[in-house]
Amino acid sequence: MTIDGDRHVLKLTLGALAELEESLGTGTIVELVERFEGGAFSTRDVLALIVAGLRGGGWQGQSRDLLSAEIAGGPVAAAQVAGQLLARAFALPGDATP
Numbered sequence: 001m002t003i004d005g006d007r008h009v010l011k012l013t014l015g016a017l018a019e020l021e022e023s024l025g026t027g028t029i030v031e032l033v034e035r036f037e038g039g040a041f042s043t044r045d046v047l048a049l050i051v052a053g054l055r056g057g058g059w060q061g062q063s064r065d066l067l068s069a070e071i072a073g074g075p076v077a078a079a080q081v082a083g084q085l086l087a088r089a090f091a092l093p094g095d096a097t098p
Contacts, residue, residue, distance in 0.1 A: 001053075003071055004070050008054055008057060010054055010081065012086070016053065017052065020051075032045060043075070051066065
C-alpha cells in the first residue's frame with residue numbers, strides 16, 4: 001500500500017490482530033469479518049484494519065497519523081486492502097486468496 005508516496009508492507013500478525021481487537025472496543029474479529037463479508041463495514045473498520053496491518057508490517061505510527069495521509073487509490077483502495085488483509089489472515093495454508 002502506498003501512503004503519502006511511500007510504499008508500506010501490511011500484514012496481520014497475531015500481535016496486530018490482538019491490537020485490532022482492542023481498538024474495536026466492542027465486538028470481535030469474527031464480527032468484523034462478517035461485516036466485511038456482508039459489505040456492512042464502516043470507515044472506522046477500514047482504518048482499524050489498515051493501522052493493524054501497518055503495525056504488523058513494522059510501522060510505528062498511530063491511526064491519527066493517517067487522518068490527513070494520502071492513500072493511493074483513495075478510500076476504495078483502502079477498503080479493498082483491508083478486506084484482503086482479513087482474507088489472508090484467516091486463510092488456511094493452500095487456500096487461494098486474493
